[in-house]
Amino acid sequence: MSKVIFSIRRFNPEKDSKPYYKDYEMNVPEGATVLDCLNLIKWTKDGTLTHRMSCRSAICGSCAVKVNGHPKLACKTQAAEEIINGRMKIEPLGNAKVLKDLVVDLEPFFSKFQKVKPWLVTEAAGSQQSAVNVKETRQSPEDFHRIDAASTCIMCASCVSDCNSWASNEKFFGPAVLAKAQRFVDDSRDKATLERVINLSEANGIWDCTHCGECVERCPAEVKPMDRIVSLRTTAIKMGIVNNNGARHVEGFVDSIRSSGRLNENIIPVKSMGIFNIPGLLSLIPVGIRMFLKGKNPPIIHKHIDEMDDVKRIFKRLKK
Numbered sequence: 531m532s533k534v535i536f537s538i539r540r541f542n543p544e545k546d547s548k549p550y551y552k553d554y555e556m557n558v559p560e561g562a563t564v565l566d567c568l569n570l571i572k573w574t575k576d577g578t579l580t581h582r583m584s585c586r587s588a589i590c591g592s593c594a595v596k597v598n599g600h601p602k603l604a605c606k607t608q609a610a611e612e613i614i615n616g617r618m619k620i621e622p623l624g625n626a627k628v629l630k631d632l633v634v635d636l637e638p639f640f641s642k643f644q645k646v647k648p649w650l651v652t653e654a655a656g657s658q659q660s661a662v663n664v665k666e667t668r669q670s671p672e673d674f675h676r677i678d679a680a681s682t683c684i685m686c687a688s689c690v691s692d693c694n695s696w697a698s699n700e701k702f703f704g705p706a707v708l709a710k711a712q713r714f715v716d717d718s719r720d721k722a723t724l725e726r727v728i729n730l731s732e733a734n735g736i737w738d739c740t741h742c743g744e745c746v747e748r749c750p751a752e753v754k755p756m757d758r759i760v761s762l763r764t765t766a767i768k769m770g771i772v773n774n775n776g777a778r779h780v781e782g783f784v785d786s787i788r789s790s791g792r793l794n795e796n797i798i799p800v801k802s803m804g805i806f807n808i809p810g811l812l813s814l815i816p817v818g819i820r821m822f823l824k825g826k827n828p829p830i831i832h833k834h835i836d837e838m839d840d841v842k843r844i845f846k847r848l849k850k
């Protein structure tokens with residue numbers, strides 16, 4: 531057993547005007563998880579501490595909290611591995627309103643799942659036939675493999691806690707919801723693929739991810755949400771759903787590298803917005819002026835790239 535100081539962020543909206551940290555010193559039993567420690571603190575030191583748990587088996591997703599600054603499933607995390615200089619900091623998940631202590635309001639998170647219809651749309655479901663009379667719809671192991679990773683999501687919201695896009699835009703669907711969407715877009719039994727991909731290509735969907743990769747780092751399962759989002763983007767472009775800023779940005783990016791070997795950041799915003807989108811182009815002017823005043827505007831004429839032949843060869847290979 532080792533003595534550890536747990537610094538836990540506390541907040542009771544009925545009593546406290548703002549959150550504060552409270553320290554609890556405790557011996558950590560060998561093999562204890564972070565959740566075991568939270569329970570011990572609650573049961574033996576301070577019954578007012580409030581946290582969530584249910585399965586204690588990394589299945590229900592309810593025990594996710596921030597441990598030393600990043601989200602973890604408390605029941606899956608060995609306490610011994612999180613002790614830094616005899617201390618451990620535990621806080622509620624980020625990007626969510628704190629209801630009490632370590633409990634956050636997950637309503638905004640769960641309500642977004644409805645936007646991507648997280649259920650199979652089959653012919654039978656679309657017909658007058660009752661769902662209970664429908665035979666099972668089978669798929670091959672290969673088809674299942676395409677949705678296997680997304681299927682492992684336990685909706686713990688760890689990915690959302692560290693999502694930079696969510697932090698700057700609360701309307702962004704978020705990594706877990708988009709991973710769930712990929713699970714149905716790529717399901718060989720689903721009949722609503724086009725409708726789903728059109729919906730996901732709208733604002734706040736697949737193109738609003740900044741691919742920072744935090745969700746992949748923080749996911750306690752094998753979902754790799756950013757990879758699922760990339761897969762959805764690929765599907766959208768293959769299906770020709772490209773009349774949006776995100777898809778145009780990708781195409782402009784590729785064109786720029788293919789033609790000059792460099793990213794021409796003067797042209798990309800114009801291509802992303804669409805050259806006939808006058809209101810959109812006008813909206814870029816204030817940004818351009820601010821960049822110019824701060825000396826951040828990219829050069830008008832780019833330097834020549836010596837290895838342009840290599841770039842062309844790479845593109846040829848990619849095309850193959």
Ligand code: FES
Binds near residue numbers: 582584585589590592
């Ligand atoms: S208690 Fe269910 S995932 Fe931790």
